[in-house]
Amino acid sequence: MTILVLTEHDNATLNGATLNTVTAAAAISIFTGSEIHLLVVGHNAQAVAEAATKIAGVSRVLLADAPHLSDGLAENVEGTVLNLAKNYSHILFPATAYGKNVAPRIAAKLDVAQISDITAVDDSNTFARPIYAGNAIATVQSTDTIKVITVRSTGFDAAAFDAGGATIDRIDVAPDAKTSQFLSREVTKLNRPELTGASVIVSGGRGLGSGENYRKVLEPLADKLGGALGASRAAVDAGFVPNDYQVGQTGKIVAPRLYVAVGISGAIQHLAGMKDSKVIVAVNKDPEAPIFSVADYGVVNDLFTTVPELVSLLP
Amino acid sequence: MRVIVAVKRVIDYNVKARVKSDGTGIDLANVKMSMNPFDEIAVEEAVRLKEAGVATEVVVVSAGVAQCQETLRTALAMGADRAILIESNEELQPLAVAKLLKAVVEREQPQLILLGKQAIDDDSNQTGQMLAALAGLPQATFASKLVVSDGRAIVSREVDGGAETLSLTLPAVVTTDLRLNEPRYVTLPNIMKAKKKPMDTVKPEVLNVDVTPRLKTLKVQEPAKRSAGVIVPDVKTLVEKLKGEAKVL
Numbered sequence: 001m002t003i004l005v006l007t008e009h010d011n012a013t014l015n016g017a018t019l020n021t022v023t024a025a026a027a028i029s030i031f032t033g034s035e036i037h038l039l040v041v042g043h044n045a046q047a048v049a050e051a052a053t054k055i056a057g058v059s060r061v062l063l064a065d066a067p068h069l070s071d072g073l074a075e076n077v078e079g080t081v082l083n084l085a086k087n088y089s090h091i092l093f094p095a096t097a098y099g100k101n102v103a104p105r106i107a108a109k110l111d112v113a114q115i116s117d118i119t120a121v122d123d124s125n126t127f128a129r130p131i132y133a134g135n136a137i138a139t140v141q142s143t144d145t146i147k148v149i150t151v152r153s154t155g156f157d158a159a160a161f162d163a164g165g166a167t168i169d170r171i172d173v174a175p176d177a178k179t180s181q182f183l184s185r186e187v188t189k190l191n192r193p194e195l196t197g198a199s200v201i202v203s204g205g206r207g208l209g210s211g212e213n214y215r216k217v218l219e220p221l222a223d224k225l226g227g228a229l230g231a232s233r234a235a236v237d238a239g240f241v242p243n244d245y246q247v248g249q250t251g252k253i254v255a256p257r258l259y260v261a262v263g264i265s266g267a268i269q270h271l272a273g274m275k276d277s278k279v280i281v282a283v284n285k286d287p288e289a290p291i292f293s294v295a296d297y298g299v300v301n302d303l304f305t306t307v308p309e310l311v312s313l314l315p
Numbered sequence: 316m317r318v319i320v321a322v323k324r325v326i327d328y329n330v331k332a333r334v335k336s337d338g339t340g341i342d343l344a345n346v347k348m349s350m351n352p353f354d355e356i357a358v359e360e361a362v363r364l365k366e367a368g369v370a371t372e373v374v375v376v377s378a379g380v381a382q383c384q385e386t387l388r389t390a391l392a393m394g395a396d397r398a399i400l401i402e403s404n405e406e407l408q409p410l411a412v413a414k415l416l417k418a419v420v421e422r423e424q425p426q427l428i429l430l431g432k433q434a435i436d437d438d439s440n441q442t443g444q445m446l447a448a449l450a451g452l453p454q455a456t457f458a459s460k461l462v463v464s465d466g467r468a469i470v471s472r473e474v475d476g477g478a479e480t481l482s483l484t485l486p487a488v489v490t491t492d493l494r495l496n497e498p499r500y501v502t503l504p505n506i507m508k509a510k511k512k513p514m515d516t517v518k519p520e521v522l523n524v525d526v527t528p529r530l531k532t533l534k535v536q537e538p539a540k541r542s543a544g545v546i547v548p549d550v551k552t553l554v555e556k557l558k559g560e561a562k563v564l
Binding site for chain 1: 326331332333334341353408409410413432433435436437438439440441442443444445446447448449452453454455456457459469473474475476477478479480481482483484487492493494529530531532533534535536537538541543544545546547549550551553554556557558561563564
């Protein structure tokens with residue numbers, strides 16, 4: 001049997017989480033010897049399909065291209081994936097907003113359990129996944145014939161993106177379900193790396209006091225480090241920054257090379273989103289703040305003097 | 316317009332989950348249980364729709380052990396009109412819950428079904444989408460804004476890198492994100508009133524749903540502990556450590 005990976009993209013470029021999902025597929029194929037196919041569902045997405053052929057380990061790229069597939073509406077993606085599903089033993093999605101939206105519909109229609117957010121592959125039926133905000137890791141075994149899986153990208157390295165040589169095949173598209181309609185998209189303008197893919201993240205919490213302080217204190221540091229900006233739920237709830245800055249159990253799960261937590265106390269649900277970072281630095285004036293229990297380096301001092309000093313001392 | 320809200324009884328948001336020493340699961344004995352926070356937001360949204368005159372009746376549904384009645388009473392105290400408990404002592408996985416909810420939806424014929432986007436115990440993020448697929452309904456997950464008018468739901472949803480807005484034909488399934496609203500506190504008079512509101516109990520067998528778990532949990536472990544590092548005396552030392560020891564600069 002074969003493994004299918006759903007490609008996340010914006011019809012022009014491939015989203016990086018797809019590469020981590022292919023690595024998870026490759027980990028399964030060690031046990032099954034299966035080929036890995038990629039499915040691109042979109043509109044005018046030929047460039048995405050061509051990029052997908054370059055991913056190491058992928059033997060075939062399937063392209064479902066139609067106007068009603070342009071915006072990734074779950075109802076429409078469902079039909080096209082279901083047309084193919086019976087040919088596959090495993091169907092993998094990145095555990096992104098896109099993958100989480102679509103995957104359970106496929107699982108339900110196939111009458112199989114979904115295995116969400118896997119972080120490790122034990123064998124072709126057995127997977128590890130975090131539960132309770134990452135406070136526990138469950139090892140679960142599926143008895144279903146088709147496994148529908150979402151893959152947490154921080155659990156797997158990105159597949160190489162220069163090898164490959166897969167073929168592209170256009171496939172049939174299921175008709176428009178016509179029950180949902182895409183109206184608009186408001187993309188947060190960023191002149192920085194995207195949070196989930198960034199190798200350095202500077203994150204701020206309630207300790208910053210205001211949105212103005214957040215920008216004044218953290219932007220120079222993020223600029224100097226070439227990093228993305230993130231925030232705790234407290235900072236988002238207080239309106240310092242928009243929703244999509246939130247790192248945590250219910251926000252974004254990140255694992256950068258360097259995570260700098262400024263004025264973040266370290267609530268369980270925030271730690272769940274960043275504790276897999278390679279190096280964590282915490283700046284907080286409260287020595288009892290839980291963030292110090294996961295930080296590699298802590299500075300117990302006022303953030304308003306510490307961060308500017310750090311900016312001035314950085315190369 | 317009838318609105319159905321699905322609610323789950325989970326470990327309280329402020330309680331730290333502890334793994335059982337035999338590795339079979341999470342220790343829930345004598346642990347405070349509450350309504351899943353995202354479901355609370357879903358109840359609040361439904362009650363607001365009723366207060367705005369858009370919804371005529373709010374029905375809350377929970378699946379699980381008898382104690383889920385407490386969770387349903389909380390929802391009734393928030394302003395829901397009646398409750399349905401699908402009582403089962405089995406471990407109910409998302410696919411089973413979606414099937415149970417589909418059976419309730421067929422009986423109740425709601426125009427809108429609201430659920431939290433994920434439960435904070437198993438963190439699956441599946442039930443709403445599964446229900447939508449099984450019932451053949453459109454969905455909007457991770458909603459941050461909901462407007463219902465002229466037989467449609469206009470929903471803003473939180474996606475990676477921003478937000479998008481969809482228009483769904485009703486009936487539809489909407490799952491809630493944190494920013495949709497801030498749930499109200501329940502007041503004592505409302506708790507008293509909630510005691511008199513109707514609550515039905517049904518069994519999965521009556522709904523003709525096989526709830527046998529499909530995923531077997533082999534073990535549950537503590538995550539690899541991240542050991543606390545060092546507190547550095549000053550910023551200069553921090554920069555030296557980041558360069559030399561950690562090699563991230």
